[in-house]
C-alpha cells in the first residue's frame with residue numbers, strides 16, 4: 001500500500017499524520033509500528049489518523065497510536081498538530097474545531113500568533129478511572145492532595161488522568177533526574193493496570209516549571225502535552241503553582257492554564273509541519 005503522510009511535531013514530540021478524511025484507513029499494528037520506526041520507517045513518537053466525524057456538532061475524529069502500535073486515549077501535542085493539519089489542508093474553514101478521540105471531545109482553536117490553543121477538558125482524579133490501584137497504600141497529603149508512595153520505585157507520585165494516565169513526581173533538577181532508570185519502573189508499575197506516563201517536575205517559580213516525561217510506550221519524549229497539563233494540575237493541587245504556568249520541556253515551551261478546579265485545562269503551544277512524504281507499507 002502506498003501511503004501519503006505528513007511529518008509534524010509539537011515542541012519536539014513528533015508525529016506521522018495520516019489523512020483518512022477522504023477514505024477509511026485500516027492499518028495493522030505492524031504497519032503502525034513500521035510508520036513509527038526511526039530506522040525502518042518514517043519515525044515518530046505517535047501516529048495520528050484523522051477522520052471525519054459522524055457525530056452531530058463534531059467536525060473530526062482523530063485516533064492516536066503510540067509507536068508500539070497501541071491505540072491511546074489522548075495526545076496533547078498531537079491535538080495541536082491535528083488543528084494545524086486540518087486548517088493548512090483546507091479541511092475546515094472554522095477557527096474553533098470540535099474533535100472527538102476514543103474517549104474525549106476536545107475544542108481546539110488557532111491562536112493569533114500561529115500557536116494552537118486546546119481545551120483539554122477537565123482532569124480526572126477518580127483513581128479507578130486513571131486507573132491506579134491504591135489498595136493498602138497510605139498517601140502523604142500535601143495541601144490536601146495525595147502523594148502516593150511507590151516504595152519499590154523509591155518515589156512519591158501524584159496520580160490523575162487527562163484522558164490518559166499520569167503519575168507526576170517532583171524533582172529538584174530535571175536535568176539530573178533519573179528519568180531513564182525510574183521512568184520505566186513507574187511506567188510499568190503494577191499499580192497502574194494500563195501503565196502510565198511518568199512526569200518529572202522541577203518547580204522554578206509559582207508560574208514556571210521544567211518537565212521531562214517518560215511516556216507510556218514511547219519512552220522519554222521531548223515534550224508531552226497531556227503530561228504538561230497533568231504536572232501543572234498536580235502542582236496547583238499540591239499548592240506549588242499558580243493557575244497559569246509556563247512549562248519548559250526539552251523540545252519547547254507550553255503554556256498551561258487551569259482557571260479553577262471545575263474548569264478545563266487549557267494548553268497553548270506550537271504545531272509545526274516538517275515535511276510531506278509517501279511510504280510503501
Ligand SMILES: N[C@H](CCC[C@H](N)C(=O)O)C(=O)O
Nearest residue numbers: 075076077164215216225226
Ligand atoms: N504516550 C501517551 C500518548 C501520547 C501523549 C503525549 N505525546 C501528549 O502530547 O500528550 C500515552 O500512552 O498515554
